[in-house]
Amino acid sequence: MRILYLAHRIPYPPNKGDKIRSYHHVRYLAERHDVHLLAFADAPEDERGADALRVHCPEVVVVPLDKRQALWRGLGALVRGRSLSEGYFAAPQMRQAVERAVAAVRFDVVWVFSSPMMQYVAPTDAVWKVADFVDVDSEKWDQFAARGYGPLRWGYRMEAARLRAFERHSGSRADRVLFVSDAEAELYRTFCLPHTDVRVIPNGVDLTYFSPVRSSGSDYLLFTGAMDYRPNIEAVIECTREILPLIRRDVPEARFVAVGHRPAKRLFREVARQGGALQIAGSVPDVRPYFREARVYVAPLRLGRGVQNKVLEAMAMGVPVVASPLAVEGLDLQAGRDVLVAETNAQFAAAVVELWHDAARRRSLADAAARLVEARYTWTGNLRLLDACLPGAGGELGEKYFAACAL
Helix, strand or coil: CEEEEEECCCCCCCCCHHHHHHHHHHHHHHCCCEEEEEEEECCHHHHCCHHHHHCCCCEEEEEECCHHHHHHHHHHHHHCCCCHHHHHCCCHHHHHHHHHHHHHCCCCEEEEECHHHHHHCCCCCCCEEEEEEECCHHHHHHHHHHCCCHHHHHHHHHHHHHHHHHHHHHHHCCCEEEECCHHHHHHHHCCCCCCCCEEECCCCECCCCCCCCCCCCCCEEEEECCCCCHHHHHHHHHHHHHHHHHHHHHCCCCEEEEECCCCCHHHHHHHHHHHHHEEEEECCCCCHHHHHHCCEEEECCCCCCCCCHHHHHHHHCCCCEEECCHHHCCCCCCECCCEEECCCHHHHHHHHHHHHHCHHHHHHHHHHHHHHHHHHCEHHHHHHHHHHHCCCHHHHHHHHHHHHHHC
16 A cells, blocks of 8 residues: 655654654554655754655655744735744745645555644545544643733634634544544544544554663652753753752752753853753653653643653653643543642642652552553554555555454
8 A cells, every 4th residue: 555644753763652643653654665755854853764764765855844934824815814833834835845746656555743834735625534643732832822822822823723723623534533532533533524534543552662671769859851841841941940949948058950952042041040950961862761760750731732752661660640630631641540630839848758658569560550551552562553544455454443442
């Protein structure tokens, strides 16, 4: 089967949530089909990822995305009554690349990763269409609006409404619409058109890479993720300003270490403000040593959607996790057994202090989390669900697996 895979961000290197998901999907599909990949790259170093993907795909086309030009396109789209997200990714170079690919190859399937990429799929085209929305992105803009002020709040509300309308109608044109969790799928079902076929494809963890080999635990709390992403930036700042001081009343030696690529400048200003209590490690060649040495993994997210791969990776590595409700919203876990879930900053600090002083509790929590990941959140198991998203025999086999998972 010939598949045209369109992604809003090149799935290599797989160093953040959406790229991890798309990378594993592309690899799995490419082992069974001819996958032609067209993707944007918003950083020069990401453009170099094309060579790694050509090992799997007969064709990889990377379209550079200039963020300044993309933002102007997005603002222009707002003026014309469309969403900023559509305009941001509405690049003539990508449209031309899609036209060339379709002219050269007769594709059986068009697979779209991220809702704004649906603008490149002709509504009347009879080819089988799969749209992996991952999460309901319009809901994220509503979250931004709830934390915004003045004209900015109004702008976020407008983007949320317009993007939701686009998600509704573009999803109705796909044969399958995919989400990362039941929570995201159920939210989408509250406003999608009735005939839309909505499926859940959970994320996973590579257990051969993220394996639970632990040290005795150092004197730091760990957070990981893209450090140029607003929800992560705000999580780090809020944790260091509001939660860490409460922890250090009982544990003066406690430090907070944040690991992730492209740290925003405001994070380094926060380092200067906090002194030795905060360390921004930035991009690292291998995040696993940080997991192995961390005493507790913290996920104090107040913004964001979908499943947090960072939490799954910590659980797989055997690190006890303290998380906000939003950080574990899409995971099928039991609070208190697999992770500790805390609503307020005071509850969050108390949970960390409890784990800090109780080695047996840390071990039991980490062991339960690792067992859950092995049972429910491996790529090996969850990738088989992709077969049901395709037409023909592969889809029928996948349907049986879907049915088995539903029992």
